[in-house]
Structures are given as structure tokens and as C-alpha cells.
Amino acid sequence: MADTIQVELATAACDRCSVAALSERTALRRVRVDPVDERVDFVANEVPADPPSELELLEFAGKAHGRYDLNATASGSEGDAHGPCACAGFPPAFSSIPVLPREARIDDGELIATFVLTGYGELQAIVDALGPAEVRRILVDRDADEDGDGRPDVVPIDRSAVTERQATVAALAVEKGYFEPDGATADEIAADLGLAKSTVSEHLRLVTATVLSQLFGDE
Incomplete structure (x- = not known):
């Protein structure tokens, strides 16, 4: 059996991302980045007060289910348009990674994603795709193959x-x-x-x- 790797990575959104701005007020869970349609779908634990106007929000069961089109025009604190969200750390990276994250959230402007991988090649590809992403946590479960390769678990x-x-x-x-x-x-x-x-x-x-x-x- 191959080694199983669980890794948690964090990468920052751009400063014009309305989703990242919202995450500074409430943590966003169950985040899904769609690299094809270039949008972010998420669930917020709390229904935010006065959310950015670019976000599509629907309250359900006490939580806010939201969607954000990354090509939308983001507004500044005084309502001035800042142009489309760049978010270089989101869709471009997710379009090239070999494995989708098992869990993803956005907290205080950072996208934090957890992956379960089957080898170092997948890990290296994800780190390369996410560019300046920081490795926050890594766990390795080393399983010997059927013939036994003599490698220690530790x-x-x-x-x-x-x-x-x-x-x-x-x-x-x-x-x-x-x-x-x-x-x-x-x-x-x-x-x-x-x-x-x-x-x-x-x-x-x-x-x-x-x-x-x-x-x-x-x-």
C-alpha cells in the first residue's frame, strides 16, 4: 500500500475578494472553488450583517449559503469599484491540482484546504500549484507494501x-x-x-x- 498523506495548506486571497473580506467577520465553512465557472460557493456559520453587495446569500437553517462570481466587480469600503476580483490563489490553482480538497474553509482572508493524498508527487504538485501557500500541518501514515519494504513507520x-x-x-x-x-x-x-x-x-x-x-x- 502507498503512503497516505494528510496535509493542510493555506494561501491568501487577493485584496479585492469580497469572500475574503467577509471571512474577516465570520469564518466560512464548506468552501468550494469552481475553477471552470470561476466562482466560490460557501456556507457561513453566522448570517453576516451588511455583507458585501457582490455576494449572493441565502439564509437557511440559521446559516448563510453564499456564492461569489470572481469576475464580479468588487466594491471598496466607500462603494468605489475596484474591478474584478483577481484571487490568483484560488481558481488558477484549483484548475491544475490533481486532487480536490477534502475540506476547505476561508478564515480571515486565507483559503485553508486539507488534502488526503497517496504520495509525495501529489503533494508536490499541489504545493507548486498554490505557489506561496504555507504548509500548516502534515501527517504521514506509512504502510508497508505486501512484500514488506522494510521501511519504518516512523x-x-x-x-x-x-x-x-x-x-x-x-x-x-x-x-x-x-x-x-x-x-x-x-x-x-x-x-x-x-x-x-x-x-x-x-x-x-x-x-x-x-x-x-x-x-x-x-x-
């Missing part, structure tokens, strides 16, 4: 391949629950360490790349 990681600074950032990220759904953000970790958010994100990206290489490398 794979040791060589810490020497991670710099001291990268290890410091990664350790604090784990301590603060960065890889958990309700944990600290990259901004909060950066503030604790006195670093820029971009620096923290880059350190975490490099640590993630090192770990993935050791988990799934040919050797």
Missing part, C-alpha cells in the same frame, strides 16, 4: 540539515500551535522573535522542505 529526521535559526523558529511555531487550526499566526511568531513575517515564513518553508525531502526522498 522516519527519523536529521536535525543537522536544519540551521539553528530555522530550528528556533520551527520550535516556537510548534509550541505556539502554528500548525494547529486555532494556533498562533506567522505574524504572532514573528513578533515574539522580533523578526519580519516574511523571514518567519521563509524559515518555516525551508524546514518543511527539509523534512519532506527526508520523509519522501529516494533514500
Whole structure:
């Protein structure tokens, strides 16, 4: 049997996305991105007050079921038109990924998607498609094949391949629950360490790349 990988990735929407703006007020669940028709369908836990006019909303069973056409004209806080939503992280990426997400939500302007994959190739394709997406969580269930390949279920990681600074950032990220759904953000970790958010994100990206290489490398 092949390895089963569960991974949670996060990518930011563009600053003109009405769905992302709404998610700053209420978390959006059961999100589905349609790359063909270029729209986002979602369910909000709460019926939002004064939602963006570009959203089509229907209240049902105490929840708001919504749809947003990504080619619609988004309005600013004063009603001025900002043009169509770009959302480079949404439809273009979803049109090229090999596996649809098992779960997706939008929270505070970020699309957070969970995938269940059967190999590193699928994971690499999704990471490449989502571009600057951050890996928030990864779980690997290693199953030996019928003949038994001798691979252990637990794979040791060589810490020497991670710099001291990268290890410091990664350790604090784990301590603060960065890889958990309700944990600290990259901004909060950066503030604790006195670093820029971009620096923290880059350190975490490099640590993630090192770990993935050791988990799934040919050797």
C-alpha cells in the first residue's frame, strides 16, 4: 500500500475578494472553488450583517449559503469599484491540482484546504500549484507494501540539515500551535522573535522542505 498523506495548506486571497473580506467577520465553512465557472460557493456559520453587495446569500437553517462570481466587480469600503476580483490563489490553482480538497474553509482572508493524498508527487504538485501557500500541518501514515519494504513507520529526521535559526523558529511555531487550526499566526511568531513575517515564513518553508525531502526522498 502507498503512503497516505494528510496535509493542510493555506494561501491568501487577493485584496479585492469580497469572500475574503467577509471571512474577516465570520469564518466560512464548506468552501468550494469552481475553477471552470470561476466562482466560490460557501456556507457561513453566522448570517453576516451588511455583507458585501457582490455576494449572493441565502439564509437557511440559521446559516448563510453564499456564492461569489470572481469576475464580479468588487466594491471598496466607500462603494468605489475596484474591478474584478483577481484571487490568483484560488481558481488558477484549483484548475491544475490533481486532487480536490477534502475540506476547505476561508478564515480571515486565507483559503485553508486539507488534502488526503497517496504520495509525495501529489503533494508536490499541489504545493507548486498554490505557489506561496504555507504548509500548516502534515501527517504521514506509512504502510508497508505486501512484500514488506522494510521501511519504518516512523522516519527519523536529521536535525543537522536544519540551521539553528530555522530550528528556533520551527520550535516556537510548534509550541505556539502554528500548525494547529486555532494556533498562533506567522505574524504572532514573528513578533515574539522580533523578526519580519516574511523571514518567519521563509524559515518555516525551508524546514518543511527539509523534512519532506527526508520523509519522501529516494533514500
